Amino acid sequence: MNNFDLPKIDLHCHLDGSVRPQTIIELAHQQNLPLPSEDISEIKTLMVAPETCQNLDEYLMRFELPLSVMQTEEGLERISFEVFEDAAKENVKYLEVRFGPMLHLQNGLTFDQIIGSVVKGMKRAEEQYDIHGNYILSILRTMPKDRINEVIDAGAKYLNNGVVAFDLAGSEVSGFCHEFIPYAQYAIEKGYRVTIHAGEQGDGQNVHDAVSLLGAERVGHGIHIKGHPEAYELVKSESVALETCPSSNIQTKAVDNLSSHPIKAFHKDGVLITINTDNRTVSNTTMTDEVRKVVEEFDLSREDYFAIYKVSVEHSFAADAVKQHLMQYAD
Numbered sequence: 001m002n003n004f005d006l007p008k009i010d011l012h013c014h015l016d017g018s019v020r021p022q023t024i025i026e027l028a029h030q031q032n033l034p035l036p037s038e039d040i041s042e043i044k045t046l047m048v049a050p051e052t053c054q055n056l057d058e059y060l061m062r063f064e065l066p067l068s069v070m071q072t073e074e075g076l077e078r079i080s081f082e083v084f085e086d087a088a089k090e091n092v093k094y095l096e097v098r099f100g101p102m103l104h105l106q107n108g109l110t111f112d113q114i115i116g117s118v119v120k121g122m123k124r125a126e127e128q129y130d131i132h133g134n135y136i137l138s139i140l141r142t143m144p145k146d147r148i149n150e151v152i153d154a155g156a157k158y159l160n161n162g163v164v165a166f167d168l169a170g171s172e173v174s175g176f177c178h179e180f181i182p183y184a185q186y187a188i189e190k191g192y193r194v195t196i197h198a199g200e201q202g203d204g205q206n207v208h209d210a211v212s213l214l215g216a217e218r219v220g221h222g223i224h225i226k227g228h229p230e231a232y233e234l235v236k237s238e239s240v241a242l243e244t245c246p247s248s249n250i251q252t253k254a255v256d257n258l259s260s261h262p263i264k265a266f267h268k269d270g271v272l273i274t275i276n277t278d279n280r281t282v283s284n285t286t287m288t289d290e291v292r293k294v295v296e297e298f299d300l301s302r303e304d305y306f307a308i309y310k311v312s313v314e315h316s317f318a319a320d321a322v323k324q325h326l327m328q329y330a331d
């Protein structure tokens with residue numbers, strides 16, 4: 001299989017973790033911001049998380065530099081366009097990008113300007129390339145909760161016109177879901193779909209909670225349902241799709257190495273899995289790389305690959321017409 005030519009779908013990709021290093025340099029110049037270096041390879045080193053991260057929290061430190069240039073409408077629009085452009089050029093046919101609107105308030109932008117800018121960048125790429133996309137709004141679990149409903153309200157204007165879902169991201173502690181029930185409920189009432197990062201650094205119970213308390217239809221990573229029978233059974237019985245991100249899962253130590261990643265065991269046992277990038281820059285990866293790693297490590301056939309592709313289509317938050325279009329690429 002030529003992984004580059006395969007049609008691909010990425011349902012879990014963070015905007016701020018997927019910025020081109022060269023764009024950081026150019027935007028910092030335009031915005032008169034100091035840079036730690038003018039050398040692109042040094043900038044890249046500062047953006048890519050090492051394979052030797054202690055945990056998710058160390059991985060999450062790599063987002064500071066990109067976020068510094070993502071505080072203007074122009075910066076957000078450009079970076080959004082470029083993520084979709086990069087994905088389209090490696091045959092990603094559908095991409096759901098997520099980001100945390102609260103991380104882009106440093107220069108006084110409103111939530112409407114922030115969300116509007118990334119949607120604009122995505123639409124420009126959709127016009128130019130054979131790719132479709134949507135945005136997911138991530139709430140950082142560690143940030144104050146007083147503005148969460150404002151984010152949900154601002155995004156509601158773009159619902160099913162660029163924005164589709166609500167997510168919780170950032171550092172993961174046991175039992176976090178309990179604090180977010182009213183916010184997830186509010187988002188669902190407004191018409192958002194729900195995906196939640198859970199079972200990455202935290203335990204399988206977090207995945208159970210994300211589904212049963214927050215209404216998650218998909219779960220970011222979900223690795224630790226392995227070893228938690230109740231969460232495992234719930235994910236299966238509710239047809240929750242897991243958004244696995246192999247390279248990121250190794251970096252954050254969610255798994256020890258690729259061969260111990262449960263992705264194939266899950267797939268063979270009927271747990272719905274999808275293959276995604278998480279962060280194209282921070283994890284120094286592409287969809288081609290992620291597919292290649294999984295296909296090679298687990299000796300997946302073309303049939304296996306397209307079964308996973310179809311799970312991605314079916315469990316995407318795309319409109320029905322887009323899903324039908326994406327199914328045409330499946331063998």
Ligand SMILES: O=c1[nH]cnc2c1ncn2[C@@H]1O[C@H](CO)[C@@H](O)[C@H]1O
Nearest residue numbers: 014060063098099100138169170197
């Ligand atoms: O794998 C992950 N797990 C949890 N949080 C993450 C991951 N990757 C990125 N972010 C967090 O999501 C924010 C918005 O995009 C990023 O700034 C980062 O803090």
Ligand SMILES: [Zn+2]
Nearest residue numbers: 014197220278
């Ligand atoms: Zn993520």
